[in-house]
Amino acid sequence: MSGPVAGGPAASGPAGAGSAPTTSGHYIGGRWREGVAGATFASHNPAHVDEVLGHFAAGDADDVDAAVRAAKEAFPGWARTPMPERADILLRAGRLLAERKEALSRLMTREMGKVLTEARGDVQEGIDMTLFMAGQGRRPTGETVPSELRRKRCFTERVPIGIVGCITPWNFPLAIPTWKLMPALLAGNAIVFKPAEDTPLLAVRLVEILIEAGLPPGVLNLVTGTGEQAGAALVRHPEVAAISFTGSADVGRSIAAACGGAGKRVSLELGGKNAMVVLADGDLELAVDGALWGAFGTSGQRCTATSRLVVERGAVDAFTERLVARVTTLRLGDGLDPATDVGPIINERQLRRIHGYTEAGQGERARLLAGGAIATEGTLAEGTFYQPTIFADVRPTMRIAQEEIFGPTVSILPVEDFEEAVTVANGTRYGLSLAVYTRDLHKAMEAVDRLESGIVYVNAPTIGAEIQLPFGGTKGTGNGHREAGTTAMDEFTEWKTVYIDYSGRLQRAQIDTHQGG
Numbered sequence: 001m002s003g004p005v006a007g008g009p010a011a012s013g014p015a016g017a018g019s020a021p022t023t024s025g026h027y028i029g030g031r032w033r034e035g036v037a038g039a040t041f042a043s044h045n046p047a048h049v050d051e052v053l054g055h056f057a058a059g060d061a062d063d064v065d066a067a068v069r070a071a072k073e074a075f076p077g078w079a080r081t082p083m084p085e086r087a088d089i090l091l092r093a094g095r096l097l098a099e100r101k102e103a104l105s106r107l108m109t110r111e112m113g114k115v116l117t118e119a120r121g122d123v124q125e126g127i128d129m130t131l132f133m134a135g136q137g138r139r140p141t142g143e144t145v146p147s148e149l150r151r152k153r154c155f156t157e158r159v160p161i162g163i164v165g166c167i168t169p170w171n172f173p174l175a176i177p178t179w180k181l182m183p184a185l186l187a188g189n190a191i192v193f194k195p196a197e198d199t200p201l202l203a204v205r206l207v208e209i210l211i212e213a214g215l216p217p218g219v220l221n222l223v224t225g226t227g228e229q230a231g232a233a234l235v236r237h238p239e240v241a242a243i244s245f246t247g248s249a250d251v252g253r254s255i256a257a258a259c260g261g262a263g264k265r266v267s268l269e270l271g272g273k274n275a276m277v278v279l280a281d282g283d284l285e286l287a288v289d290g291a292l293w294g295a296f297g298t299s300g301q302r303c304t305a306t307s308r309l310v311v312e313r314g315a316v317d318a319f320t321e322r323l324v325a326r327v328t329t330l331r332l333g334d335g336l337d338p339a340t341d342v343g344p345i346i347n348e349r350q351l352r353r354i355h356g357y358t359e360a361g362q363g364e365r366a367r368l369l370a371g372g373a374i375a376t377e378g379t380l381a382e383g384t385f386y387q388p389t390i391f392a393d394v395r396p397t398m399r400i401a402q403e404e405i406f407g408p409t410v411s412i413l414p415v416e417d418f419e420e421a422v423t424v425a426n427g428t429r430y431g432l433s434l435a436v437y438t439r440d441l442h443k444a445m446e447a448v449d450r451l452e453s454g455i456v457y458v459n460a461p462t463i464g465a466e467i468q469l470p471f472g473g474t475k476g477t478g479n480g481h482r483e484a485g486t487t488a489m490d491e492f493t494e495w496k497t498v499y500i501d502y503s504g505r506l507q508r509a510q511i512d513t514h515q516g517g
């Protein structure tokens with residue numbers, strides 16, 4: 001094995017197109033090493049599936065156990081390191097990410113498929129999060145609170161949880177890991193990181209940057225491999241105090257059950273069935289621009305992707321006509337080609353799943369207006385591509401209106417008025433991101449009040465979160481946690497409450513202060 005496994009500074013080869021495949025092991029206790037069982041798996045370019053980007057160690061319970069032991073050893077020293085010192089390491093990591101932005105973006109397009117401009121956005125989000133968390137390192141971490149007793153001081157402080165398992169999906173291969181790793185590290189936790197099996201190379205690159213930035217051995221450990229083996233072992237491990245998971249709803253629920261049984265803390269960021277409400281008084285051109293970006297950006301593979309267009313009857317014909325006209329001009333292709341609008345689907349399994357939803361929509365008699373097929377013309381046959389797909393006359397009870405598709409498929413649901421629009425938009429098990437297009441301030445504010453989701457947009461599509469604000473969803477999308485922003489620290493810390501009595505005598509709260517009362 002070459003690259004990280006050989007103990008070298010970094011993986012072999014530059015990250016640009018055409019570089020040789022890398023071979024990477026796990027990163028445990030400050031060194032790269034092969035998995036205990038020696039098994040490996042490959043990462044492919046979804047635009048040209050024959051292109052292999054690298055081979056990676058397929059981790060199992062033994063590898064996870066080794067990583068947890070390393071984290072346990074490193075935790076006390078890291079927890080005692082002053083927070084500004086921890087933040088300095090993040091600052092250096094943020095600078096390294098910025099220096100390597102273009103190479104990382106190109107690598108992301110090759111490993112995950114999203115078009116280069118979006119890959120640059122993903123890396124930028126990672127830079128923003130890393131630098132934001134570096135800045136948080138000198139903020140107050142608690143409150144001084146008055147005591148009811150004399151000569152007594154009370155304050156609170158945040159303390160790390162311990163060993164945190166971070167499990168991430170493939171659709172934001174750099175940004176989402178930074179959302180978890182950076183606040184967890186800043187807070188003083190030791191980490192075992194299990195990235196998605198479709199994008200392990202980006203995870204290796206991120207870990208290399210954190211090592212180069214000066215992270216001490218054992219503080220961050222990487223175990224690559226499948227969810228069923230490496231991920232499940234991490235969730236089950238008794239020494240892991242908390243799991244931070246972003247991924248599908250089904251897996252999230254099984255992880256929550258396992259963590260609940262073990263009394264383990266768990267934060268979940270799951271799927272969405274996001275809707276854009278378009279009212280008849282809205283700016284239709286703007287709404288069409290938003291729908292195109294929200295539904296087909298990242299080939300619809302975003303947790304916040306616009307999957308439903310809830311359109312007031314008075315606007316539905318004009319809106320639909322314009323949207324269909326624009327969709328037919330979108331070009332599918334390799335995301336490194338500047339002419340490409342829509343890149344590939346991550347893998348064959350997801351491609352089949354998306355097509356299954358087209359069949360379900362047709363079976364339920366929704367009207368297919370565009371797309372609806374696996375794209376195989378010319379070089380598209382080398383990858384996993386799906387035509388941008390629009391269904392009209394969709395009813396709220398149809399599967400395509402209820403279940404997360406996670407692909408370039410959008411449904412138009414006509415509604416009579418604002419009231420019905422709100423009911424339909426709220427009418428799924430998810431609550432991640434909802435949007436409303438209107439020029440009427442009253443209706444905009446009513447929508448803000450009544451839309452049941454963690455994120456609401458007015459006159460903007462359902463995608464476009466900024467890292468300095470809380471991110472997450474209500475209902476089936478999560479379990480009440482919010483990542484990003486200053487709320488990220490809630491996910492990765494415990495509160496400690498401290499009372500200091502310097503009166504030199506026993507003072508009894510509630511009793512001494514209310515004698516005879």
Ligand code: NAD
Pocket residue numbers: 167168169170171172194195196197225226227228230231232233235246247248249251252254255269270271272302303404406432472473477
């Ligand atoms: P996934 O649930 O299949 O996998 C996510 C991660 O969990 C991967 O690392 C995977 O290996 C791991 N995993 C799978 N089974 C596991 C198990 N039994 N135990 C432990 N770990 C396991 O999801 P995906 O296909 O990678 O990502 C797509 C999903 O992620 C979509 O549903 C999408 O909506 C969701 N997502 C949500 C957000 C959000 O913030 N709400 C963001 C991005 C993606």
